[in-house]
Amino acid sequence: MTDAPQKIDLETPDLAAKRRTEFEALFPGVLDDGVLDAATLGELLGAPVAKVPDGRESYGLQWAGRKEAIQSLLTPSRATLLPDLDNSVEFDTARNTFIEGDNLEVLKLLQRAYNDEVKLIYIDPPYNTGNDFVYNDDFRDGLRGYLEYTGQVDEEGNRASARSDVSGRRHSRWLTMMYPRLVLARDLLAPEGVLAVSIDANEVHQLKLVLDDYVFGSENHINTFVWVSNLKGRQISNGGAVGTHEYILVYARDASRVAQFRGSQQELSKLMPSVYRGAGYEAKLDAKGPYVTKNQLYNTNSKFNEHTAPTMVFRIHFNPDTAEVKVTDIDDPTTFPGFVTSMPHPNSRPGLNWHAWRWSRKKILEESDDLEFVVKNGVLRIWSKVRDVDGTAVKDVVIGPSTVTGQDDLAAVGLARIFDTPKPVSLLKVLVAATTSDDDLVLDFFAGSGSTAHAVALQNAQDGGHRRVISVNIPEVTAQGSEARKAGYETVSAITLARLRWVVENVPGARDAGLKVLKLGSSKFKTADRFESELILEASTLVNGVDDLYAVAAEVLLKEGVPLDADWVGHEFGDVSVQVSGGVAFVAGNALDVATAERVFGLEPKPHVVVFLEDDLAGQDALKGNLVVSAKSRGITLKTA
Secondary structure (H helix, E strand, O other), rough: OOOEEEEEOOOOHHHHHHHHHHHHHOOOOOOOOOOHHHHHHHHHOOOOOOOOOOOOOOOOOOOOOHHHHHHHHHHHHHOEEEEOOOOEHHHHHHHOEEEEOHHHHHHHHHHHHOOEEEEEEEEOOOOOOOOOOOOOOOOOOOOOHHHHHHHOOOOOEEEEEOOOHHHHHHHHHHHHHHHHHHHHHHHHEEEEEEEEEEOOOOHHHHHHHHHHHHHOHHHHHHEEEEEEEEOOOOOOOOOOEOEEEEEEEEEOOOOOHOOOOOEEHHHHHHHHHHHHHHHHHHHEEEEOEEEEEEEEEEEOOOOOOOOOHHHHHHEEEOOOOOOEEEEEOOOOOOOOOOOOOEEEEOOOOOOOOEEEEEEOOHHHHOOHHHHEEEEEOOEEEEEEEOOOOOOEEOOEEEEOOOOHHHHHHHHOOOOOOOOOOOOOHHHHHHHHHHOOOHHHHHHHHOOOOOOHHHHHHHHHEEEHHHHHHHEEOOOEOOOOHHHHHOOOOOOOOHHHHHHHHHHHHHOOOHHHHOOOOEEEOOOOEEHHHHHHHOOOOOOEEEEEOOOOHHHHHHHHHHHHHOOOOOOOOEEEEOOEEEEEEEOEEEEEOOOOOHHHHHHHHHHOOOOEEEOOOHHHHOHHHHHHHHHHHHHHHHOOEEEEE
């Protein structure tokens, strides 16, 4: 039948195929029948092609398990996210989301809906203190395998090197765990988005190398923050100085699109008085509003002068009575009645006369109301006005908020002593304020105690923003006898959820954003192998039929790329149920007919995709054909699941 509905794709995107398609569009002919012609690519790029070394890799960042990590990245997922209505707050309209499950699978599932959409990703991954990881991704690297891979023992287990590096096994396992997650995270970032990763000295160098070499490129490294997390020092060092600090590595999807990080001078000086002094600038007022003056107009760097920047060296004339501004060449002696002239700032370097101005002639003439002209004793000085009165540049050192602050944050929400080293909300709030605004999306896929979502809610309450946040945490079992277990929390994700629900009920405006809770689970749809093996003529394509309509609908909407925070509206047309979100309508009910379908097609706002269950259309080819034609006439795509 030519007018057959499309089938929805229940697997996450094939990242390797996607990259090949993008590559072939850039370099036609370099991939011939799936084989890369490296020599031709090198010619097109004007770059030499490195010889592939024989045997194991020997230069650059290599680790045991890297190939498995790449395979883990490229393996599509058929999992789904199951609604947890009991723990949600206003599920159908919630803007914030909590997902319980392994973040590798979750990140794959988020690709269709959130590719290029996330403004800030902050994560606080396991710090690799030598303990086993919860995130093992089904390919543990044994010590024997590691030693063989690095050439320290031969195949019989005999020592082949004078130096054994068992610690490298820990680095390898940590990198194998992190690499696929970081690549998937990068793909979710908006073009101007940033990733911030908290880390300590155990893995900071490995983390920077993998981010530089394999994920972002070194040119997109923005900052390495130093956070003094415990000024008293950790009293567990074997020798040398005690540790006081950690790091936050910040990378951009595209560094050229990221503006300077700025924050509130008043807040930062209160939070970190040793780093940010009081404002010290007098607030003034003009017709455009408040402003401060911090810098004179000339460029203080003497290397910008009449030789290196000749167009930026000229005379400026100002009339105090009329506020009129004129500019003339530096060697033009013309004066104007009623005007005071300002020459460029003298340059003390040998052979030079002047510093350049920071503004061009055109900008000075067109935007003179953003300059303050001060005439004193016949001398004209010019200052640029800063409209961001309370704003200041964020510095890459954090001294003030500490792990003790994070503990106090948890105690305030009824979770005292549950986490050892929670990140302080005030620290994350600085990052959120510096990198996001309005309704930007924030993601934390190692959500832990939920500090990131708490910080987002507090920043929204402060500036009136509508930022959204997705938090992901694995249901790691809490230790027997731990404070968490004593408090009744059997999993870490249960603690995260408790914090997020507290935020909803206690932070102003947070309840309006709600909380959509989802759990990673198996697909509600059978695989082709399972379907065929049942040998039943009329077998359902669903694992257990429509046992949970919300779960089936959620999977369909997710696989169609509908954002999790899109409003969800339900309709009932007799025995037919319709769930609509993000322009996609999912229809379920074996009483389906043309009249009912027409009501679905006529919904307002009009869906652009309508998905029917294959079970409900089984054996009804004529109905299928009619539905396809009717949908097409309305500009609607018809699909089946």
